[in-house]
Amino acid sequence: MNDLIEIQGLTKAYDADHVAVDHIDLKLPKGKIIGLLGPNGSGKTTLIKMMNGLLVPTEGSIRISGYEIGTETKKRVAYLPDRTYLPDGKSINSILDYFCDFYEDFSREKALEMLQSLHIDPDSKLRTLSKGMKEKVQLILVMSRKADLYVLDEPIAGVDPAARDYILRTIINNYDSEATVLISTHLIGDIEKVLDEVIFLRSGRLLLYTSVDNIREQHGKSVDAYFREVFAC
Amino acid sequence: MLRKLIKYEWRETRTIGLILVGAIILATLMGVFSIYTMSLFMGDEEGILAIASGITGMFSFLAYMLIVVGTIYGILIYLSVRFYQSMYTNRGYLLHTLPVTKHQILGSKILVGTVWLYVIYLMLFLSAVLSIFSIVVAVAEPGVIPKIPDAVGAVAQFIREVWIEMFGSDEGLFLLGSHYVVSLLLLALISLPSQLLLIYGAISMGQLFKKYRALWALLFVMLFSFARVILSYIVSLVLMVGLSLGNAMLPDNELFMMHMYAFQWDATWIIGLVLSVVFYKVTHWILTRKLNMA
Numbered sequence: 001m002n003d004l005i006e007i008q009g010l011t012k013a014y015d016a017d018h019v020a021v022d023h024i025d026l027k028l029p030k031g032k033i034i035g036l037l038g039p040n041g042s043g044k045t046t047l048i049k050m051m052n053g054l055l056v057p058t059e060g061s062i063r064i065s066g067y068e069i070g071t072e073t074k075k076r077v078a079y080l081p082d083r084t085y086l087p088d089g090k091s092i093n094s095i096l097d098y099f100c101d102f103y104e105d106f107s108r109e110k111a112l113e114m115l116q117s118l119h120i121d122p123d124s125k126l127r128t129l130s131k132g133m134k135e136k137v138q139l140i141l142v143m144s145r146k147a148d149l150y151v152l153d154e155p156i157a158g159v160d161p162a163a164r165d166y167i168l169r170t171i172i173n174n175y176d177s178e179a180t181v182l183i184s185t186h187l188i189g190d191i192e193k194v195l196d197e198v199i200f201l202r203s204g205r206l207l208l209y210t211s212v213d214n215i216r217e218q219h220g221k222s223v224d225a226y227f228r229e230v231f232a233c
Numbered sequence: 234m235l236r237k238l239i240k241y242e243w244r245e246t247r248t249i250g251l252i253l254v255g256a257i258i259l260a261t262l263m264g265v266f267s268i269y270t271m272s273l274f275m276g277d278e279e280g281i282l283a284i285a286s287g288i289t290g291m292f293s294f295l296a297y298m299l300i301v302v303g304t305i306y307g308i309l310i311y312l313s314v315r316f317y318q319s320m321y322t323n324r325g326y327l328l329h330t331l332p333v334t335k336h337q338i339l340g341s342k343i344l345v346g347t348v349w350l351y352v353i354y355l356m357l358f359l360s361a362v363l364s365i366f367s368i369v370v371a372v373a374e375p376g377v378i379p380k381i382p383d384a385v386g387a388v389a390q391f392i393r394e395v396w397i398e399m400f401g402s403d404e405g406l407f408l409l410g411s412h413y414v415v416s417l418l419l420l421a422l423i424s425l426p427s428q429l430l431l432i433y434g435a436i437s438m439g440q441l442f443k444k445y446r447a448l449w450a451l452l453f454v455m456l457f458s459f460a461r462v463i464l465s466y467i468v469s470l471v472l473m474v475g476l477s478l479g480n481a482m483l484p485d486n487e488l489f490m491m492h493m494y495a496f497q498w499d500a501t502w503i504i505g506l507v508l509s510v511v512f513y514k515v516t517h518w519i520l521t522r523k524l525n526m527a
Contacts, residue, residue, distance in 0.1 A: 052330050054526040074332040085326035101237050102331050 003027045004149060004180050005051070009060035012046050012204075020046040022204040023060070030148070031177060033194055035212075035223070036184040038201035039231050044184040045082060047201070048153050051182075052079045065148055075104070078147035082154040082184075084134045088127040092137060096122065103145055111144035114170065132159055139167055143174040150181040156190055164190050188224040198223055200230060234333045238341035243348075245319075249311050250349045253304045254356055260300035261360040265367045267293030272371035297364075301357060308353045312346045313432045317450070321440050325526055335520040339513065342433070343426060350425040409492060416498035420505075427505035431457050434512030437519040457512075461504055469500030 005028040012021040021043040028034060036044050049055040051062055053069045064073040086095055092115065099106045115122055118136060126134055139155060152171065156164045164187075172194055175181050185191055198215070200208040207230070215226050267290040318324055320338075328338060432454055439450030473496050 049526060054326065054329055054524065056522055056524055071332045071334055074330055077330075079330050081323075081326045083323055083326070085323045087324060087327075098241065101241075102234070102333070 002029050004030045004065060006063040007060070010047070010050065010057055010062060011059040012043075012050060012055060013058045020204050021050070021057075024204075024206045026199070026206060026209060028180060028182070028197075030180055032196040033171075033175075033181045033183065035188065035191060035195040035198040036182055036201070037186065037188060037198055037223075037227055038207075039186060041203075042201040043204035044201055045153055046204070048079075048151055048182070048184055051151060052077060076148040078142045078145040078150045080139055080142045080150075080152040080155055082157070084131065084138065086126055086134070086138065089125065091123055091125050092120065093122045095126075095137075095141065099141055099144070105146040106141075107144050107146065110174070111140055114140040114144065114174075118166075132163055135159065136163070136166070136170075139170055143170055146176055146179075148179050150175055150179060152181065152183045154185055155183060156185060156187055161190075168194055188227050189222075192223045195223065200227070202231070234331075235337045235340055238333060238337055239344060242341045242345040246312075246315065246345055246349060250308070250352065253308055253311075253353055256300050257304055257353070257356045257360050260297045261363055263293050264297040264360075264364050268364070268367045268371045301360070304353055304357065308349055309428070309432065312349065312429060313436060316342055316346075316433055317436050317447075320520075321436070321446075321526070329524065329526065335517055339433075339517060339520070343429060343513075346429045347426040350429065354425065409495075412492060412495045416495045416502070419502045420498045423502045423505045423509070427509045430509045430512040430516070431461070434515050437516040440519065440525065441523060457508070461508060464504045464508075465497070465500045467500075468504055469497045472496045472499060 005026070007024055007026040007028075010021055010024040010026075011019065013019045024047070036047070038044050046055060050057050051064070051069065051073075053074065062069055065076050067073050067076075096108055096111055099111075100108055112122060115137070118133075118140075120129070120133065120137065126137070129137065135155075139152075142150060142152070150171070155167050155171070159167065168191060171181060171183070183191060183195075192212070195212050197209070197211050199206065212223055215221065215223055219226050219229075221229070267286075270286045271290040319328055319342075331338075435453035435457060436450040438453050439446040439448075442449045473493065
């Protein structure tokens with residue numbers, strides 16, 4: 001069995017009029033970098049939150065490495081939310097302690113190495129860092145784990161081009177080749193070069209799941225150009 | 234993992250907890266000092282120092298009462314806000330993605346919260362004892378003070394004798410005495426975690442709504458607190474009626490009436506215990522089945 005993620009009939013309805021994710025069936029393999037693409041409100045973040053146990057599906061199921069969402073999947077999934085969530089009053093070192101305590105696959109050495117490359121003092125408190133720096137610290141925490149699945153929700157949104165390059169480099173250089181990376185974004189042009197596969201979502205429904213090579217061969221376009229064509233207003 | 238969660242919960246809460254403990258100690262010392270200064274000028278009602286010490290004493294007493302009330306509500310408000318922030322705001326992303334069960338998360342919060350409530354209430358009790366003791370010392374003649382340890386011993390001996398005389402000689406009375414002690418002990422032990430669980434349950438139920446979640450939580454706290462009082466009365470009534478019908482262990486009406494207060498305590502801790510289980514289950518259910526991190 002090569003599938004890492006199995007999603008069956010997954011639905012999330014906030015109310016009768018607002019179905020954020022609508023009966024999605026999907027199997028994602030190991031060892032790929034997959035782009036989760038779609039316009040705003042297409043259900044990307046809702047899907048990601050359900051994969052991380054932050055939202056409970058209305059219907060359907062998700063299995064990661066054969067486990068339903070719970071303690072076992074959380075041991076295997078490294079998640080970067082689309083927001084800063086770490087307590088501002090904490091020092092980076094104390095957050096490293098926290099991650100060391102709770103995640104067996106967390107490497108403090110790797111985190112310190114990445115922090116050093118950004119000239120971030122591990123003794124500094126989070127409140128002293130800029131928003132961009134905080135986001136980088138969060139990414140470092142996620143990529144310092146040796147997880148089966150990395151779920152990154154909008155990792156390059158709202159950062160300058162130089163920071164985008166750094167973030168993408170960090171992702172590429174630090175993930176295990178056996179692991180899968182799922183990246184949600186609408187800045188496709190920036191990440192296209194690192195993607196193996198893409199998922200297109202529209203209004204909570206699965207529109208397309210295919211390889212990047214397939215899009216280029218079949219449509220003679222980049223993923224970015226094809227995305228613009230599919231989601232043209 | 235529970236141990237680790239408890240460790241971090243303790244670390245996170247200890248600063249505020251210790252500040253509140255410090256406030257109680259400070260208030261107690263202030264109270265004792267004001268009682269002492271007032272006692273120095275006792276009997277000199279017209280002297281300026283007596284008036285000044287009287288005013289200082291009055292304000293010290295007021296400050297003491299404010300700090301007492303402040304710490305009682307302060308610790309509950311702090312624990313409630315912390316629960317809400319760490320569970321249902323952005324910070325919840327950290328907690329809910331840890332490889333731990335919801336039982337472990339809840340358990341750590343309830344255990345640490347309960348310990349803090351016990352610590353604060355114990356400190357308040359000791360503070361009250363010390364304040365009363367200070368008043369006794371202040372109003373006593375100077376020659377009496379060295380005799381206080383003997384007096385305390387004598388009072389303890391007196392209570393022991395009264396206990397034996399009242400409750401030790403008769404099986405029914407012994408039962409009554411034991412009833413009071415056990416009821417009071419259980420009430421003291423259960424009511425604090427029960428209050429905490431009621432608040433945690435109410436906050437979690439507030440999350441089921443799309444808007445005004447904090448307001449709903451507050452409404453639930455008031456509603457459940459009221460329901461708890463009503464239920465306690467009903468249960469105490471049922472206990473009394475049940476006992477009067479099965480009258481076997483109580484030979485006379487007077488003794489039955491003496492059991493009444495203990496029945497009310499019993500009803501309160503029984504309801505507290507039942508509601509604690511209910512609120513724990515509800516909170517756990519919301520966390521596992523209805524979690525909705527915005």
